[in-house]
Amino acid sequence: MAPTTNTLDRTNYLNATKGFMSWFWTIDHKRLGLMYLWSVIACFIMGGFFAMKIRLNLMPGAVDFATQTAEQMNAYNNAFTVHGAVMVFLVIIPSIPAALGNFVLPLMLGAKDVAFPRLNRFSYHLWIIGALLFVATLLIGNLDTGWTFYPPYSTGHTDPSVITAVLGAFILGFSSIFTGLNFIVTIHKMRPPQMTWFKMPLFLWAIYATAVIQVLATPVIGISLLLILVEKTMQIGIFTPELGGDPVFFQHLFWFYSHPAVYIMVLPGMGIMSELFATFSRKPIFGYKSIAMSSIAIAIFSFIVWGHHMFISGQSDLMSVIFSALTFSVAVPSAIKVFNWISTMYKGSISFSVPMLYGMSIIWLFGIGGLTGLFLATLGTDVVFHDTYFVVAHFHYVMVGSALFGFIGGIYYWWPKMYGKVVDGPLAKVGCVLSFLGFNLTFLPQFVGGSKGMPRRYAAYGSEQGFDDWNYWSTMGAMVLLAGLSIALFGLLRSFFVKGALSPANPWGGVTLEWQTPSPPPEHNFEIDPPTVGDPYDMSLVEYRGEVEGFLPVNPREDDPCVAYIAPEEA
């Protein structure tokens, strides 16, 4: 038998115990991470189905503007609500923090698990309950408020499914808070002694910043949604003017959470970017401290810019001006990160492995997403673009082009650690490139449609409104994107079910601690305690070793588990 640091045929966390309950009732962060991962992917497929429903409905000629019935309009309104709500609450918010964060965070810390493993399990079970309630409501009821639940429409003018949907989101919120709390405590208390704050991998900085937002902002959406419930069920006037409330008040509460939530979505993706660019350029990340600090800066600034969703909502004009100015403050740290990633490539040794292809796609997509944000931060132009497809395209570039592509890149990056197999073939690369092209074809036309005035959330457009061309290309793009994402998923599923290329402990050459334990890791992550901690981006600490077809530490400790796995074969 060839020397190997792969443990698929030895005892590892995947095969240590068997049976449904060993997974469902596990407190192992790795198994919880995987369960989140597959749950999120299932929700993503559902959200994607409704995305296609939207795009097909908007294909010119698909629906006759003149004869579209009220039922057809309701079905469309329901579809965009389900798409938005599922993608935001069940896919992008939990994607990286709950799925990849859970799997990777303790490994990166060289720890056995998170600080509160049982709380972690509770978070997942809450998530499942919330998700089931939410999905059942969305599919059975006729929820048509959009994911924003704006009153007075949501409280007084639509069917009662708002009640269960809001309860579902409320429960999901608790899951998110507990996860965030768990991660904060874990990072504070469980770092190995040599790992000072500035020797922490940047993914952990990003997860930490995210967790702070989760803990501080999520309670506010919980309360706001409860207030919707109170108003809808007990007729207590909070948001509805006839009952003595104020609808703009809800928007303040809603965006006080939902704007920081944008960073819950995108910060972890940025964390993954930093890992990818360092590993696949085999170079220390450029400007470590400014990337770390910009994560914290983004987390802080994200709390003081919510009013930019409300420039024309009827809030005071002075507030709009202040929020516009503050909004630009988020743009600077985001730009700094992009420049740092690109500089990391300079004089590197760049590998075009699948995760890095996603990484480079994100530079461009996030570039467009971030730069188009400038038009929306600027008061004069935001008035024109507000609630048009320009905004739709902008936030898809950020949430899909950055957060979701980051998620997929992260899955491909840590897949070898999860399942002990590498997926890095031409098919997976085709999936990435097709997704990239399809995504741009879908959303670039929406910018132009939007700048011409095409409003969001319209069940159909008349031909004389002049938006047909843009909708046509957008729907075409959605087909290509669907093909690309299907190929990306197929690559993972094939590796999951069929025995693919086995992965060594460290297939990519990462220096962070998760690569210092075999793939897949043993139940308790590391067999030595604690593993050697060095600079997380000092690439000279690991070298490529042909005999294991992967990387190994240059100066391994005698009890290094990976070396230990090889030693008996050589002896």
Added chain:
Amino acid sequence: MNMYTLLSMMLQHQKEDFFFPSQASANAATVDFIFYFIFYVSLFAFITIVLATAIFAWRYRRSKVGMTPEDSPHHSTRIEIVWSVVPSIFMVMMFWYGFEDFTERRTPPADSYEIHAKASKWQWEFEYPNGASSFGFIDAGEYQGKGLFVPLGKNVRIRLESSDVLHSFSIPNFRVKMDVVPGRYTDVWFNAIELGDFPIFCTEYCGTKHSRMLSKVHVVSEEDFAVWLKENQEDPNASPVDKGKRLFSAKCTACHAVDGSTKIGPALNGKYGTIENIVGGTVTIDDNYIRRSILDPSADIVVGFENVPMTSFAGQLSDDDISNITAYLKSLTE
């Protein structure tokens, strides 16, 4: 005249261009100038990013498996300060232009001609100072009602109000948009500089027929506007049936047809005096039932329409109005 005004004049394009519909209001050119300023700055930044990524990716591609590159700097305070400060300067400019323009557009001139726009699910209703009124929405793919009329070259302030949910009043050609919020007034103002018809959209989701809450603004010369106003002034001597018909087409036709077809709600022709199935029993459609249905629509809902609750018109329609509408509905049975 400062640099900024000069540049925005140079960028006037009047006709539709790649990104925007025609500039039909006086300050549309300013917005477009800000857009193109941000656009070219962003385009430059984006091209730089794309080129840098592509060139580095190609130039420094890995030639040998697992190769470690020569050591190179991984930190530079000077360059990091440059790429933080330079974008910040441009962002301050963007903020400032946007702020100036916003302040201008949020401050209607004192001499503005005031028109009231009332939004309700799913139509616009416009009231002019002399009592004339008009409305607009889409039915069967066609624009219904006369829409909004405004005089060319005059400052016009539209005061916005909503009787039910949030709406938003948007005219892309004028580059104006403002939410219409129940329980308070908001406004927009503009000075139309191009004759013609331009679309009005509702841009805040408001329920089933949000996509049909469309109308048109007609920019006409001052003389034509004066004529139009006079023609559309309500005739105080009109019969109750005529007054009722006028009210009905402005307030009710978005949901109720009078040709027997079902829209959001049931058709209302030939109903007066008949017996109707309602949730929990039957009712004779008489003056009191019509009154109750207008003021408290959820009290007796016709079977089959339980899921499309109607909004109360209490406070919107006076006793005289209701009586006129009743007279009109009665006339549809005769």
